[in-house]
Amino acid sequence: MELIVTEKDNAARRIAEILSGDSASTDRQNGVNVYRWGGTRCVGLSGHVVGVDFPPEYADWRDVQPVELVDADVVKTPTQENIVRTLKQLAADASTVTIATDYDREGELIGKEAYELVREETDAPIDRVRFSSITENEVREAFSNPDELDFDLAAAGEARQVIDLLWGAALTRFLSLSAKQLGEDFISVGRVQSPTLKLIVDREREIQAFDPEDYWELFAELQKDDVGFEAQYFYEDEDGNEAERVWNEADATEAFEQLRGARDAIVESVRRRSRTDEPPNPFNTTQYISAASSLGMSAQKAMSVAEELYTAGYITYPRTDNTVYPDDLDPEELLSAFTQHYLFGEDAESLLTAEAIEPTAGDEETTDHPPIHPTGEIPSKEDLSEDEWEIFELVVRHFFATVAEPAEWEHLKVVADANGCLLKANGKRLVEPGYHEVYPYRSTAENHLPDVAEGELLGIDDARIEAKQTQPPRRRGQSRLIEELESRGLGTKSTRHHTIEKLYDRGYIEGDPPRPTKLAMAVVEAAEKFADRIVDEEMTAQLEADMKAIADGEKGYEAVTDESREILEAIFQELHDSREEIGEHLRTSMKADRTLGPCPECGESLLIRRSRRGSYFVGCDGFPDCRYTLPLPNNGEPTVIDETCEEHGLKQVKMLAGRSTYVHGCPQCKADEADEAEDEIIGACPECGDEHGGELAIKTLRNGSRLVGCTRYPECEYSLPLPRRGEIEVTDESCDEHGLPHLLVTDGEDDDDPWELGCPICNYAEYRERQTATEIEDLDGVGAKTAEKLAAAGIESLDDLRNADVASVAAEVQGISEDRLREWQAQANAGAVAE
């Protein structure tokens, strides 16, 4: 039997289709797809199926000195046991094995991992094929000219794995131990995440150190006949450049007086030029994320939607660095796939009428995957969620744009002299819309100026002066950060968005655009002082150079990893004496991130704390001497924001709970409001009204939540949730079914359009129903398609998922692994706790 091993199931299926001429059948073995035709079997891995780690005796952080990790062994253990078992079973019966993992460094290493697993079972020959896209020609060509595994290239990847583990684990443990943070709030550092964090911290330092400068700008309205247009004052600076900002007030006032005295303005010059506006290059991952972000999608969301569309077969693989379409992509053919479509048809037809179709191309041509483009298979809009359709359309239109004509703009610059003051006005007009006709994501705003000629006299009106200040540099948004990481060679197409997400999870950044926490500033400071390499992007550059040397056979794996161990060892010698100091610095900063302000009872600080049961509350730093506390809401993670409550001098609290993130405000105010609020009785309790006379009342709790609850609480726990915000009004209307009055919620901002909540029992029932309908799709990486598949397997709500037998669901649903399901199950359970 001949065995073919690919990097992922999707690749295995497509290769099987090509090589078998569509005759392959699918078996499930240990829950893994195995494609079979004739005497051939083809199986897909799931990326790395083994992982590197320390031997078990290093597992306990308290028993092992972090420095001991520097010289510890590193062992490989299976992480995807079902796949490893299947691979070995297949290998035992194989007469030849072909490794067909992705054509890049990590693919070579994944191939070597498969090689070693196969070698445990058989001496059969193992060869390697390489192809840059899974198309009939490329695949057939590759399989008719098999090559050998490149062990040097794989060793380069192994060196990276080991160095990342040693540095990451040893320094992470050191920092966590020194700050006595061993639980889930450990303090992590790594070769990629820490320079990324430093990038964010450095920008924050620039902002903090920024000293604004005053300047003035002058404007006037020029008029030709009845048409007015704005013009701006400018002058020639010392370097002979055109400048608009006047840097001292006296000059500005003088120029303004002069401008104000102008009766008219004479046109000095009119310059027209045309500018070509080139269509975008094919999408790599970074550019795709960036485009999706201008549609308001986070990097994480953009990637999970793209993965959905990819697994469903509508777009190509979404993780790629490539910005050049492969030769075998026939743009005409792909366009033809859209000509019959009710939405895309017209655009596709018009693009096909061009004389020659020449796609744009970027600078990066790689061998792993083609740029992201539609496959030609078109989903119906109803089958996709809104986000999925939006992204599908983006990818289709982006492909259209890459084969469309450039646009042409006409720029017009008018310079006029007004009483000795020079004024300029810029106009632009889109002469040839070109690719904009099929790609509506970029601005085509025009600025029309009237037709004026040199020497013409124009009216002048409305001269004004504006005092301004220079602004600090802006924080980078997520997609801007990812672009920055790419340009600095940090991380990879598949990891950059995870890196950012990790910084959020670790409590290093908050908000959007991300801002560093005090802890992040302290971690970067500590690292800069004692282990500069870990926050320096140079470490990646050096590693890349070493990996290249290993791949080229110029350096050995041992030499590179030994050298790295020595450097790390030296760092630990430095760190040794500063442990206390570093720990203290980190702890102080962490506390600062959680501090609200003075305790009203004792004057110490009020902090966000966590009870032993895991719920958050506000407690005094003077505990146990001072036992002052305030409650917090029980959904989400509290975080301190900059706004301060003037009455209590406490910073406000924001609750991070994914989609339902909200500002809780000052916890003291919330508690006071609840203490003052009177319960308002609205009817009998449906649980205990008949028997015990319990009544339902609208209640406000000290943690800010409101509910309809029984007056016999805690004997009777019947309750219905109410919204946190807005004024609740009890109306005269009542519910036929439950006998309770209808409620009206008036939000301060939107007085005219109150929310008719209705009967609280009916409202809650409807709310639950809506929840169930969308909750599955709220899980990471689940889109409409996957939700549909899960529903077909009987999983329609989070409750279903919590109670599901993962193994049997995985066996029933194609393309969803047990691991994935387990992750979702964990998310569903975490959600249950948060509720």
Add this chain to the structure above:
DNA sequence: GCAAGGTC
């Protein structure tokens, strides 16, 4: 429980 890199 640590990293970063695959994949889902």
